[in-house]
Amino acid sequence: MKILRNLNKSATMRALCLILGAFSGVASLPLSAGAEAVHALAMYGEPALSDGFTALPYVNPDARQGGMIRLAEAGGFDSLKPWVLKGNAAWGVGVHVAETLMYRSLDEPFTLYGLLAESVETAPDRSWVEFTLHPEARFSDGSPVTVADVMWSLETLGTRGHPRYHAAWAKVARMEQTGERSLRITFTETDRELPMLMGLRPVLKKAQWEGKDFSASSLEAPVGSGPYVVDRVDPGRSITFRRDPAYWGKDLPVNRGRNNLDVIRYDYFGDANAMFEAFKAGEVTVWRELSALKWEQEYDFPLMQRGDAVKSEIPNGRPSGIMGLVMNTRNPLFADWRVRQAMIEAFNFRFVNATLNGGKDRRITSYFANSGLAMQPGPATGREAELLQPFAADLPPGTIEGYTLPEGSDRALDRAGLRRAIALLADAGWTVRDGVLQDAQGRPFAFEILLNQSGTAMRTASETQQIADIYVQALRNLGMQARITLLDPAQFVQRTNEFQFDMTWYERALSLSPGNEQLLYWGSAAADQPGSRNWMGMKSPAVESVVAAMVNSQTAEDFAAAVRALDRILTAGRYVVPVGFSPVSRLAHAADLRYPARTTPLYGDWPGFMPELWWQEAEE
CATH class of the missing domain: 3.10.105.10 (Dipeptide-binding Protein; Domain 3)
Incomplete structure (x- = not known):
C-alpha cells in the first residue's frame, strides 16, 4: 500500500517525517524547502495567467447560458466507465461528468490551473506534489469531494484502471493526507511531469465504487463533480448530459465562459454517411468534415442554402501527430x-x-x-x-x-x-x-x-x-x-x-x-x-x-x-x-451555435474546445 495514515501539518509531525525520511533514505531535504502553494503549475517557466485572473483568454466570458447541442459518434457503446480497459465506453462521460484536480489550458503548451484543487505545491525538483482541495468542491449528489476520494481514485486508477494510468502510479513512493483538505504524493524518481500527471487524473466518488469490481465495464451512471450529470442513456444509441444547476465550480475563473450549454447529446450511427445525412437533416447540429475536397464541393444542400447552418474553419498550432x-x-x-x-x-x-x-x-x-x-x-x-x-x-x-x-x-x-x-x-x-x-x-x-x-x-x-x-x-x-x-x-x-x-x-x-x-x-x-x-x-x-x-x-x-x-x-x-x-479543422454547425472565433486557442479544435467553449444564441 502506498497510502499512509492521516498526518497533520504541525511542526512536530513535520519534524518526525524528516527523521523518518532520514532513516528510510526517501527524503533528505525539508518537506517544503523552496516550495509554496500556487494557483497554477507550468512544465517550464511561469504560467501565463497570474493568480487572480478572471477568465481564460480564449473563452467568451459573457457567453449566453442555455440551449442544446447534438453531436454524432460512430459505432455504439456498452459502458459508462471510460477509465477501464473493458467495454466500449460512451464518449463524454470522462469529459463532462468527472473532474480533475487541475485544468489544462488550451492556450499554453503545458500549464495547469486549479480546478478541484484550490492550490498546488511542489518541491523545486518536483520530487513531491501537494494538492489542497477547494472547500466548496462537491459531487453532483451534494456530498463533498474529500481527500479520501482523491487518494482512492489515484490508487484505484493506478492499479485497476486502464493501463494508461499504471506507469505514472508505479513511480509513486507514497501518498499521505496532510490536512483536512490536502494530500501529498512523493515520487520514487526525478520526473518533472509527474506532479502534473497526478493533477490530471479524474477524481471519482469512492463510496459509489467501493466493494465493486472497478475493472469491469458498467452502465451505472458515475457520480462526478463536473458541470454535467448523465441524464438519459439509450445503450449503444445515445447519451444525454444535462448541466447541473448546483454545480459547485460554475463561478471559478477557470470555468467562466465554459460549459455554457444546458444539454449535450451524443447520438450514435452506423457509419459516417449516416452521421452526415443526420446533420443535413438537422438532427445533428455539428459536423466535423475531414475531407477538404468534400468541404468545397458537397455543402450545397438545403440546410446550408437556407442559412440554418454555416461553415467554420478553426486553425491550430499543434503537431500533425x-x-x-x-x-x-x-x-x-x-x-x-x-x-x-x-x-x-x-x-x-x-x-x-x-x-x-x-x-x-x-x-x-x-x-x-x-x-x-x-x-x-x-x-x-x-x-x-x-x-x-x-x-x-x-x-x-x-x-x-x-x-x-x-x-x-x-x-x-x-x-x-x-x-x-x-x-x-x-x-x-x-x-x-x-x-x-x-x-x-x-x-x-x-x-x-x-x-x-x-x-x-x-x-x-x-x-x-x-x-x-x-x-x-x-x-x-x-x-x-x-x-x-x-x-x-x-x-x-x-x-x-x-x-x-x-x-x-x-x-x-x-x-x-x-x-x-x-x-x-x-x-x-x-x-x-x-x-x-x-x-x-x-x-x-x-x-x-x-x-x-x-x-x-x-x-x-x-x-x-x-x-x-x-x-x-x-x-x-x-x-x-x-x-x-490538415492544419485547420472544418466544422459545419447550426447557425445559432457560436464559439469564440477571435480568440482561438493555441491547440484549436482540441478536446476541451467543442462543446465546452460553445454557446447557443437566443432565438430572435
Missing part, C-alpha cells in the same frame, strides 16, 4: 526495417492525395510535423545528436543522418518507388517467383489490413477503405498478397487492444508537451501490455532514454532537442505508412 497504416512488428513479416521502408515506397501519397482529396492535404513528414518540435532536415546536431549517439549502432539508417519520405508520383504507378521497394525486399530475402513475392522457404508475402467499418476520429470508413484499396493495388505490383478486413467498432477495438492484426489504420494525436505518455505509445513495456497504444510493437532503448531526457529537461531548449530526437527515432523507424493532415 501520426496517421496512416501501421505495421505490427510482432509479426516477423514486418520486423525488418527494409521491408517497412519498401511498404512506404509502395504507397504513392501524391496520387492518393490528388485522387481522394484534390491534393489539398499536407503530407505528414514526421510525428511532430507542423510544430517547432519536429525533427529538422539533414543530420542531427548538438544536444539532439548527443542523445542519439549512444544508440547509433542499433538505430535504423537515417535516424541520425537524416530521413525523408519518398516524393511519389502524379501517376497511379510510381515506377521509381516500386523499383526501390523491390531492391529493399531483395536485400531482406524476398524475391518474386511466378508473380508471387516469396521468402527463401517459398512462403508468400501475405497479410491482412484491418479497418474499422465505422471509420475513425480523423477519417471516414469510406476514405480509409479507398486508401487501402489503392494501396493494395500497388502492392500487387510487388507480388504481395494483401487482403482488407472490415470489422465493427467493438471487434476492431478488441483486436487492436490484443494486437491481433498485421496492418491497421492508426491515429495518434500529439501535443506540444509530450511526456510520460510517450512510453505508453512507443515504450518497450507497452509493447507487451494489452490495451496500450504501442500498436507497432516497437522496443527501443533509445526511446526510453530520450523520453527520460524530455521529462527531466530543465530548459525549453533541452526539451525541444529531446522531442526532436524522439521524432527521428519514430520516423526513421518506418513503423507507419503516413498519409496527410
Whole structure:
C-alpha cells in the first residue's frame, strides 16, 4: 500500500517525517524547502495567467447560458466507465461528468490551473506534489469531494484502471493526507511531469465504487463533480448530459465562459454517411468534415442554402501527430526495417492525395510535423545528436543522418518507388517467383489490413477503405498478397487492444508537451501490455532514454532537442505508412451555435474546445 495514515501539518509531525525520511533514505531535504502553494503549475517557466485572473483568454466570458447541442459518434457503446480497459465506453462521460484536480489550458503548451484543487505545491525538483482541495468542491449528489476520494481514485486508477494510468502510479513512493483538505504524493524518481500527471487524473466518488469490481465495464451512471450529470442513456444509441444547476465550480475563473450549454447529446450511427445525412437533416447540429475536397464541393444542400447552418474553419498550432497504416512488428513479416521502408515506397501519397482529396492535404513528414518540435532536415546536431549517439549502432539508417519520405508520383504507378521497394525486399530475402513475392522457404508475402467499418476520429470508413484499396493495388505490383478486413467498432477495438492484426489504420494525436505518455505509445513495456497504444510493437532503448531526457529537461531548449530526437527515432523507424493532415479543422454547425472565433486557442479544435467553449444564441 502506498497510502499512509492521516498526518497533520504541525511542526512536530513535520519534524518526525524528516527523521523518518532520514532513516528510510526517501527524503533528505525539508518537506517544503523552496516550495509554496500556487494557483497554477507550468512544465517550464511561469504560467501565463497570474493568480487572480478572471477568465481564460480564449473563452467568451459573457457567453449566453442555455440551449442544446447534438453531436454524432460512430459505432455504439456498452459502458459508462471510460477509465477501464473493458467495454466500449460512451464518449463524454470522462469529459463532462468527472473532474480533475487541475485544468489544462488550451492556450499554453503545458500549464495547469486549479480546478478541484484550490492550490498546488511542489518541491523545486518536483520530487513531491501537494494538492489542497477547494472547500466548496462537491459531487453532483451534494456530498463533498474529500481527500479520501482523491487518494482512492489515484490508487484505484493506478492499479485497476486502464493501463494508461499504471506507469505514472508505479513511480509513486507514497501518498499521505496532510490536512483536512490536502494530500501529498512523493515520487520514487526525478520526473518533472509527474506532479502534473497526478493533477490530471479524474477524481471519482469512492463510496459509489467501493466493494465493486472497478475493472469491469458498467452502465451505472458515475457520480462526478463536473458541470454535467448523465441524464438519459439509450445503450449503444445515445447519451444525454444535462448541466447541473448546483454545480459547485460554475463561478471559478477557470470555468467562466465554459460549459455554457444546458444539454449535450451524443447520438450514435452506423457509419459516417449516416452521421452526415443526420446533420443535413438537422438532427445533428455539428459536423466535423475531414475531407477538404468534400468541404468545397458537397455543402450545397438545403440546410446550408437556407442559412440554418454555416461553415467554420478553426486553425491550430499543434503537431500533425501520426496517421496512416501501421505495421505490427510482432509479426516477423514486418520486423525488418527494409521491408517497412519498401511498404512506404509502395504507397504513392501524391496520387492518393490528388485522387481522394484534390491534393489539398499536407503530407505528414514526421510525428511532430507542423510544430517547432519536429525533427529538422539533414543530420542531427548538438544536444539532439548527443542523445542519439549512444544508440547509433542499433538505430535504423537515417535516424541520425537524416530521413525523408519518398516524393511519389502524379501517376497511379510510381515506377521509381516500386523499383526501390523491390531492391529493399531483395536485400531482406524476398524475391518474386511466378508473380508471387516469396521468402527463401517459398512462403508468400501475405497479410491482412484491418479497418474499422465505422471509420475513425480523423477519417471516414469510406476514405480509409479507398486508401487501402489503392494501396493494395500497388502492392500487387510487388507480388504481395494483401487482403482488407472490415470489422465493427467493438471487434476492431478488441483486436487492436490484443494486437491481433498485421496492418491497421492508426491515429495518434500529439501535443506540444509530450511526456510520460510517450512510453505508453512507443515504450518497450507497452509493447507487451494489452490495451496500450504501442500498436507497432516497437522496443527501443533509445526511446526510453530520450523520453527520460524530455521529462527531466530543465530548459525549453533541452526539451525541444529531446522531442526532436524522439521524432527521428519514430520516423526513421518506418513503423507507419503516413498519409496527410490538415492544419485547420472544418466544422459545419447550426447557425445559432457560436464559439469564440477571435480568440482561438493555441491547440484549436482540441478536446476541451467543442462543446465546452460553445454557446447557443437566443432565438430572435
